[in-house]
Amino acid sequence: MKELAYYDGTIGTPDELTIPFNDRVHFFGDGVYDATVGGNHKVYLLQDHLDRFYSSAKALDIKIPMEKEEFGELLTRLLSMVEGETHFVYWQVTRGAGTRNHTFADDMLGKLWVMIRPNRLKDPEVPVSLITREDTRFYHCNIKTLNLIPSVMASQKAKEAGAEETIFHRGEIVTECAHSNVSILKDGIFYSHPNDTMILRGISKTHMISACYRLGIPVIERPFTLSELMDADEIIVTSSSNFCLHANQIDGKPVGGKDPKNLLLIQDEVISEYLAYTGKKSLFD
Known part of the structure; x- marks a missing residue:
């Protein structure tokens, strides 16, 4: 696969996946994200990025539907499915899907998104x-x-x-x-x-x-x-x-x-x- 997209358990290309209309991201941008480089099919500084991701979600009381270790394993597995040696690895969690309302249910479970595509790092010698x-x-x-x-x-x-x-x-x-x-x-x-x-x-x-x-x-x-x-x-x-x-x-x-x-x-x-x-x-x- 040249470019991968993941939403709430479904894997495909970015053009194939659809997002529920009522996902709160559409109305409020209600979610948090993180991103890093994938090199040689390893998610660079995975634990550091997961720590920040889960801290951001906690600060907004967003419930990530996977434990940190399980989600790290998922990211690594998804990266292995994409062609190439250097990638941009992006993920986010939205608060969930529900009828548009500024308030949200206490038991609302977040929706995980992942996007992985080929990447080329900039030359640090070039100002x-x-x-x-x-x-x-x-x-x-x-x-x-x-x-x-x-x-x-x-x-x-x-x-x-x-x-x-x-x-x-x-x-x-x-x-x-x-x-x-x-x-x-x-x-x-x-x-x-x-x-x-x-x-x-x-x-x-x-x-x-x-x-x-x-x-x-x-x-x-x-x-x-x-x-x-x-x-x-x-x-x-x-x-x-x-x-x-x-x-x-x-x-x-x-x-x-x-x-x-x-x-x-x-x-x-x-x-x-x-x-x-x-x-x-x-x-x-």
Whole structure:
């Protein structure tokens, strides 16, 4: 199978599956999701992503119809059914199906969705351009909710500006990107926004911080400003489907490029972890 879709026990292609009209996702975006890379038919950092997925669901009182271990086994089995060596693995749970009503029954059981398709990781040696935008999202950014309209609009603005990603900020404080985390290197120190309710706890960012510790690069998790962002030696953008990209332009102004040694050390360490986990020989095979 070239591309797989799963809904509530049914497996097919995305074109074959149908979703009940009364699934609450249609009316309220009522659900949470997670995603990662599949390499060599292994779901990368599966346990980390499952932990975040189940935590997001618990925060919204959504009842996932499988225990964590069983669902992890299902994801692994579904990935084995798809052709290729590198994949985008996405899953979500919606609160369930029922007559449209803002309130929901206490015993409502969630509906699981999975989508797996071929993927190609971006080359971390190629710099990316970014734009900035005021963060007007709600105050539960730590929950990986399906309500992504602000992120969709910000991503579209980046596309229209010829950029790859949008950096959100609340006033002068940088939070995260539309669908990534952003961190900086300055004077040999790695700075990143703490894991509070203003950002989603990025699993790739968490593992990049661990890589910094292994490399002896000091880490400070604190909010940083737009001025600090623009003055950083390197600006690093991370997500579960693209590791450790670096920026050379923000809002049309040149940035970064002043600490390539530490940047390369971090990139190599992060990529080595991925290759060791998946058993792949190259990031792009």
